[in-house]
Amino acid sequence: MDFRFTDEQRIWRDTVHSFMEKEVGREYTREHDASREFPWEVYRKMARLGWLGLLLPERDGGSAADPVMFAILRSDRQIQPGHGGLHHDLDVHRHEHFKSRHA
Numbered sequence: 001m002d003f004r005f006t007d008e009q010r011i012w013r014d015t016v017h018s019f020m021e022k023e024v025g026r027e028y029t030r031e032h033d034a035s036r037e038f039p040w041e042v043y044r045k046m047a048r049l050g051w052l053g054l055l056l057p058e059r060d061g062g063s064a065a066d067p068v069m070f071a072i073l074r075s076d077r078q079i080q081p082g083h084g085g086l087h088h089d090l091d092v093h094r095h096e097h098f099k100s101r102h103a
Helices: 007-035 040-049 068-073 085-103
Strands: none
Touching: 007 040, 007 068
């Protein structure tokens, strides 16, 4: 079994890392961690890019990405728990969609 990233996954990893470094940055996440304020600015940017719906089907407005691409997004240092609340929100967004579709 080959566990290397596909070309698409490598491009995605680089895109996520670049976005987090340029648009978020470590100082931003430290400030939001210290204040315990939700990072709405970053959340909105990620929403505009369609990143909050990565695992949702396209028919529901999602990107229908594979689970590896979702894991790549979650694995970025800026999204980890304790970094501005985005890690948790990615799960909540996915969970709320699931509940509304399967309730």
